[in-house]
Amino acid sequence: MLQLSKYQKITVGLTIICAVLYGVFAYTIERTNLLAVISIWIALFFLSYKIIQINNNNWKTLAIIGLLFRVIFIVAVPNLSQDFYRFIWDGRMLFEGFNPYLSLPEVWIAQGNAPIAQAQELYIGMGQLNGSHYTNYPPISQLCYFIAAIFAHKSILGSAIVLRTLIILADIGTFFFGKKLLEALSLPKKQIFWYILNPFIIIELTGNLHFEAVMVFFIIWSLYLLHKGYWYWAAIALALSVSVKLIPLLFLPLFFQKFIRNEHKGFDIKTGLPRLIGFYSIVITTVLITFAPFLSEAFFANFKRTITLWFQTFEFNASIFFIIRWIGYQIVGWNVIETAGKILPLVTITILLALTFLRKNISTVQLISAMVIGICCYYFLSTTVHPWYIAVPLSLCVFTMYRFPIAWSLVVILSYTAYLDPNFKENLWMVGLEYLVVFSMFTIEIFRRKAQPLFT
Template sequence: MMLALCAFYFSFAYNLVRTDFVKLSSLYLALFFLSFKLIQQQKTNWKLLLGFGIACRLLFLFALPNLSQDFYRFIWDGRLIVEGINPYLSTPQQWLASGKIAAIVQGEELVKGMQALNASHFTNYPPVSQFVYALAGIVTPKNILGSVMVMRIVLIFTDVITFIFFRKLLQYLKLPLHQAFWYFLNPLVIIELTGNLHFEGLMVMFLVIAFYLLLKKKLIWAAILFGLSVSVKLLPLVLLPLFFNYFRKQEQLNIYKLITFYGVNFLSVLLTFLPFLSVNLIQNFGDSVALWFNTFEFNASLYYIIRWVGFQTMGWNIISIAGKILSVIILLSVLSLAFFRKNNSCQRLFVSMLFALSIYFLCATTIHPWYVITPLAISILTRYRFILIWSVSVMLSYSAYRTNGFEEKLYLVALEYILVISVVAYEFKSTKKLFCG
């Protein structure tokens, strides 16, 4: 079984193009099935599974990512930083138009690789991610594959640390320790983090360590680590309101400690941004982030229904309106979970986090497969399993990439979300108490 998994991962890394959806989906389903059979058979042999998970990741070491071009932008940003240039103040296309792109090593190749859409926008990757990109630029300043390898090694290391703290948390929560492998050996995690270099893995590592420190009553360090997770990806900001009732109703914690937690958190984020602060940073960064709510659309669920209604009633794409409405729905949902649900235990807090993120992504206009990794990580700390199904069905979104262009197959998008929502409904029905811890 292990040899088969290694062979499939090797094929995925070195002998697959994104447009070959039949091969992609077949390999992925085989990987998912065999991985979970392996966990089932060897769940008590954690050293074997840990070593095997690392080995699977190392198979990708010498491969360029084949499902995403984002890594070209990562390398571009890192090389700007190495040259002493703030990556938040210019777009790659501006460099190309200025005729000064030769100042960036392999600049034209990087811009071509990231493609026009990415190259035309300001970077939206927060500072801690940028520090890793810069590390790659320092270690391998003239080699794209070398930079990929540096970032890949960092992400493999973060996954191992995440696994270690998952086990600590599961032990504290009195949940089966082998659940940590539902994340560590999940093909979505291995392929999208190690394979395609998405930095959700680094964000999850900081989050998981922050949760552990919070349970150990190490408030300041927990806040610092949570802040670092925000400075990798902004997504954890969605979770911050959920701490209100957790702090307020803990015997040894109170509202003053809640304020301390929030204060140290935001201070940590601010300190990471300090090296890049400028007059235009907030405007450029904000404009780039806003694109994900008001312009970009991919593999959405609720939004696609609203978009269809808009076409039927208005005759045009109402994404700019729908994006704002859905943002309000997300905000109200998270605040409801924060103030009207008794998040007075870590079990209940993690369940609230899981559903806050699930609502966020169900309302989002863009859902790439690697986005599901964060709620997957939170789900490991609960008894809900619907995200495991989503980690399989989300790969249907790759059917949109074709040799002659890009076109989503909406029936496959519908199938993806029908599967997930069906499992959610089943889990609600089978639990005696809604949102139980």
């Protein structure tokens, strides 16, 4: 009879407790029950940490546990986000031969002639706010929604299962290439489990069907290919990540030194510049190819309108912007989001350029470190920071010395206190506590660690 060691028994016990907690979270908890949400969230973080700690050198066990936790959600309807209803709507519009970028769900509902099954249920599920705006999800995301429509164009739960399966497959890919990249960088393989076993990732991505998981997969794959010298394939993978969510476009300037500078020879313009131009050209061309089937004058107008609204109208879980907004009320007496929404992106661009030219980003670790800093600065200056956005810096930080995104993935749950108010009003004390933790760790790790200064 197989005898389990002490640590194996502890692992089994902790895994069972986590599985029960994930099951409770997936099938019984509502986001308005914040005490239960936060309690289970914190418990899962602590238990996951202990599982990783006990199985420090047993990555196969940790991988199986990570897959098990995701499978628990397989037939669950997301309970913290309603975005997936819009995903299903877009996919079914494509399935029926309609361009999802050219029409509004609310118009179809008002006219009573929506060409898809369960249109009314999907519209109610996504909410009036979502249904009154044009979709802004790029083509690879739309492809995933389309796949869900192929297999389940008459079942909301069936569509959710297909979408969740795609996300789980993406996480498996992230694990595979993330582990290989850690090995190539001579870093501990266990660090990938700060992503794979992170309760935030399991609940927000697998559970709530956010496709940051697919974007992260392509980013990690791209970085692995680049590190191995296959820069042309890396460009295609990076472009595919952009076509899942546009956010990786912010990383493009940071690749400059990776191609132009050499650790031993300094600047290598003769060889590096053509490769850099080729890299950027492949990225842009691939992105355009993915968008090509949808392009039209109306597409550009609608897409621009939605992106503008995102920067100049919506606001949630912001940090620096909320301070600017408060100052604006004191000085001019109204919300300055429209003005701030135009200026803050320019500040972000300035920071990215500073990271590009004033910081040493030659090695892969240095490059990824700059990506972590750059994306976090963008979020710090954003008017809207939904919890699942943190998946990007979290996935990248496992290849660096930075750990503040892990802390952020824990305290970001405080943003859900907004759902305690029937009118969805944020508790700024809770938001302030969230960012107090994040900025404290950010400051310590960025400015006090001599091993990797901010600028060199």
